[in-house]
Amino acid sequence: MNEHLDTLSPAPVWRHFRTLCNTPRPSGHEAALVAKLEAWADGLGLAHDRDAFGNLRIKKPAAQGCENAPGVILQGHLDMVAQANAERPHDFTRDPISTYVEDGWLHADGTTLGADNGLGVAAALALLESTDVAHGPLEALFTLEEETSMGGALELAEDWLEGKLLLNLDSEARGEAYIGCAGGSDVVVDARLPEAPLEAHERCLDIALTGLKGGHSGMDIHLPLANANRLLVRVLRTLEFAGARLVSYQGGTLRNAIPREAFVRVALPADEIDAVTAKVASLEATLRAELGQPDSGFALGVTPTPPADTPDEALTVDASAMLVAALNVAPCGVERMSAEVEGVVETSNNLGVLNLEGGRFHLCALVRSLHDSAVAAMIDRFRALFELIGARVKAEHGYPGWVPDSDSPLLATFIDCHQQRLGREPAVKVIHAGLECGILGSKYPALDMISFGPTIRGAHSPDERVDIDSVDEFWTLLKALTEALGR
Template identity: 70%
Template sequence: MNAHLDTLTPAAVWRHFRTLCNTPRPSGHEAELVGKLEQWADARGLAHDRDGFGNLRISKPATAGHEKAPGVVLQGHLDMVAQANADHPHDFTRDPIDTEIRDGWLTARHTTLGADNGLGVAAALAILEEDDLVHGPIEALFTLEEETSMGGALNLAEDWLQGRLLLNLDSEDRGQVYIGCAGGADVKVEAMLPEEPLADDEMALTLSLTGLRGGHSGIDIHKGLGNANRLLVRVLRALDDCHIRLVEYRGGTLRNALPREAFAVLVVPEAEVTAAESRVEALQQVLRKELAGADDGLSLELKRAAEAPEQALSRHATHLLVAALHAAPCGVERMSVEVPGVVETSNNLGVVNLENGRFHLCALVRSLRDSATQDMAERFSALFELIGAQTRVENGYPGWTPRPDSDLLKRFCELHRQRLGTDPEIKVIHAGLECGILGGKYPHLDMISFGPLIRGAHSPDERVEIDSVEEFYGLLQALISDLADTRS
């Protein structure tokens, strides 16, 4: 499948990316891909090993005469975000990604593409098989479960990597190089809420909000895109005086993706149905105007449910839950003063579920300041304690502190200027690159991050500019060759 990728250049990069597209690899299901990469390494005579968590390292000795050059670690993550349009059945644990070329961009049909971070992984593999490239010692580090928990980086073995320089290949902007990133943490809220039988005059309705673009909950958080959970909760709040009671709620599938769709089942007295329908229609117009130019596809629909449930949350529990969700922090909290134009602190209401009285929420807090991440998590805890919910913070990871005086950065900028005629933009990203975690485990590492141009990551709109892949790989080749002439 995806044979058209073999027509693109650089051929080796796209050949490896084809393997990644044809091998299912959502977070937690990378084993098949790891096995294929180990077989590939064996066939090329490359040493490989895994740490206790399962992260994979493939090593290549230096070109003769360059053994004293500083070791370079090429780093990327094997997993991808699993997102598909609601009307497109796709089993990410079984089905390959179906790619297509549109106007100079590669995208996937109805699903995420996996260019994040598949093209970084493919580029590292292509470097490993280069026969004519002069290089120092190379280690390619492929981590697991980055998209769900940063588990691979958080559990990376210490005293394992030998290199002194790390090239993270998980950035998504052409002409830019990243030297810092936000840290973050998952905030999980759970509660059992009281239910009561339906009254004789209550009618069951379904409420849906669809059509949003979605996107990356870090790098897209400031773009004015809609968050389906935030918006549907706003609608439910507006319906409060129609005496609604919630039965079910389902919104978002990943804490690090802006939710594109949300659905609720509710009951309402028959006498209030007409008023509820009018309010939903009016809100649809209001929300479309608010999102105009940023997220134009919003659709709200309220209709009668096919079946009547036996129970719904009590009126009081519904009121408190909707109020708490409506008050919960969502979106940009603060912009950075030290790094103008960069989000400092944000939160994404990524996954919200209610079923049989059991409520679950998973939000992702990000910040350039670890203290702000902690404070946001504590605010969640304080808010949801008011409705009797339990809150816990998991999978916390530190940010990556910028080093503008880095020698590695200087070398990259010089090469960028020589090859492309321009200086790269030096950036700090509001997203969770693994560099912060890796730097904590290996403080001696000098690190930068760069990559091809990717848009719509973490959504079915994900796409990569094909020409940017060749530019990215050329820079990677040139940098590795240049570093081979440096002595440790």
């Protein structure tokens, strides 16, 4: 499958990316890909091993004459975000990713593409098998479960890696080098809320909010992109006049993807159905006018719940109002822009996954900040808010930020290579997304690190795509930098 990838340039990178597309690899299901890469390394006579968590390392000795050069670690993550459009059934644990080219960009057919971080992994594999690049000792570190928990980096073995320089290949903009990133933490909220039986005069409605663009909760959080959970909660606030009671709610699927869809089932008096239907139609027009072009696919619809699906119970009126009110004031989106780095988000939160079923409420949000103290403060705000409704709040999968070092010798070499090979200096930036560099640096504090990559847009959503020309530029730069570091 994806044979057309073999016609793209640079051929070695796209050949490996085809393997990644054809091998299902959502977070937590990377085992088949790891086995393929180990067999591939065996075929080339390259040493490989894993740490206790399962992170994979493949080593290549220095080229002749480069034995005294510092060791270089090529780093990327094997897993990908699993997101598909509602009309595109896709089992990410079994089905390959189907790709196509349009106007110079590579897309997937209704799903995430996996260019994040598949192209960084593919470039590292291509460099490992290359015979025309003079290089010092190479280690390729491929981590697991980056997209769901940063688990591979957090559990990475200490005193395992040997290199002194680390090239993180997980950035998403040509012509840019990243030297710092946000840290973050998941905030998990759980509650058991009171229910009451449906009354004889009550009926149920299903409300669906669909068609939003979505995006990466770090890279895209500052863009004018709506959060489906935030919008549907706003809708629910306007329905309180009808005494609507929450039956169930499903919104978002990943805490690091801006939710594109959300669905709620409510119970309400039968004589309020016409008024609620009219109110939702009016809100659809209002919200469509507010959202504008970025979310032009937005739709808000109401349908009667099929009789066979009518539940026996719903949250009480008071519990419904209390939960909707808490969600309505919960932090969402950009909290503060950085005072130190112009144009960069300092602190944000994404209301990523929201679920209500059988009276059990669950929320998973992702807080990010350039300051670990601000992450802690945001977590405390969630705790203060949701404990008011009797919920349990905990923080988990926390990871540190990556503190910038503008005097990095590795950065200076990268800038020089960029200028010589591409005829221009790169922009040096700090990113709001959570790269693994902060975690790796906490375990290996002597590492000198930078991050760069090809141009990827729409990561963490089915709109994910990669600029094909930028991959060629990325490959040229990676080879040139590796050779410069091998001298």
